[in-house]
Amino acid sequence: MKKVSFAHMGYSYLGFKQLVEDMGFEAIVPANPSPATLDLGVQYAPEFACIPFKTVLGTYLEVLNRGAEMIITSGGVGPCRAGLYGLLHEKILRNLGYNFELFIFDPPLTGLGPFFWKLRRVLKEARLSWLAFIDVVRRAWAKLKLLDELEQMATVTRPYEIKRGATTRAFNQCLEIIDRARSSKEIAAAREECRQLLQSVPRDEERRPLRIGIVGEIYVLLEPFMNLDIEKTLGEMGVITKRSIYLTNYTTTDVLAHGTEDIRQIAHPYLNQFVGGHGQSSVGETILYARNGFDGVIQLAPFTCIPEIVAKSILPLVSRDFNIPVLSLTIDEQTGRAGVETRLEAFVDLLRQRREQMEARSNAALLPGY
Structure with a gap:
């Protein structure tokens, strides 16, 4: 074999x-x-x-x-x-x-x-045979879609968890359950079991998490080792994160098609041509996050990545025009976890202060005679 x-x-x-x-x-x-x-x-x-x-x-x-x-x-x-x-x-x-x-x-x-x-x-x-291969791909695809779904569910659950690490432990249990599931029926059953596991994590619904969009190069976005577990770190700081790329949606929009037309059109006033990689998407997704009311955006870029260097040079203008803070993090073999966490803490503090100031101004505007 x-x-x-x-x-x-x-x-x-x-x-x-x-x-x-x-x-x-x-x-x-x-x-x-x-x-x-x-x-x-x-x-x-x-x-x-x-x-x-x-x-x-x-x-x-x-x-x-x-x-x-x-x-x-x-x-x-x-x-x-x-x-x-x-x-x-x-x-x-x-x-x-x-x-x-x-x-x-x-x-x-x-x-x-x-x-x-x-x-x-x-x-x-x-x-x-080709027919057998189609059936094999169908089951593997179902598993990949489930992994993306549960990863997103975990990022939404983590900021509310009462006991630190509870979401991560539940998610790791889910990985073991999904690994054991082989048939379509077993994968469907694993989905229900894993959703229940994540939903059972004790939550404090009184919290008001920040929302941060994450854009950048696909491998750094998808591989936790590359991004120093940024989504887990931000989640435990009380932040809901949403990545611009998940493997299954990227496959359907970029690998099996010519990309998302909407994102290209959104990015067009700032970057009107394909620069390779995800540079144009990083610009367009940042604008989309701003329109959807996110508190901030983080760009993750490998050192020397030309498409993300192009996007990084444009994002300050997007940040100003759409009034959304953007933090760009460049990752290479010299990048340390402590330094990244310090920058994330400072960024999250800035976003919290910014939200409080905006809410104070909004409340003041409702006062008589303002």
């Missing part, structure tokens, strides 16, 4: 694990990225490659050392360098003496022929 692995990105590994195993392969599930993973990637990556490149390279080295024989990954198009990462990863790994198969799947709309040719090769090795 061939041993197959993939990159670790947030909690999606549970869906990809099921996909690989149901295809008949042995899944070498990548461990959660750690400082050792990053150090391994930094050792062999080009100095000015972004931190997602280095972390994924470290992950590949770890799974290859555990016996992985095939790696399946995604590609990309446009000005962003991510479209070339798979090829560069392969070159580095082969120069280090590793022997393996690598399948890089670019978005299908960039070329249906190459996409299905690669997929046919994988299915041939799996000895799986």
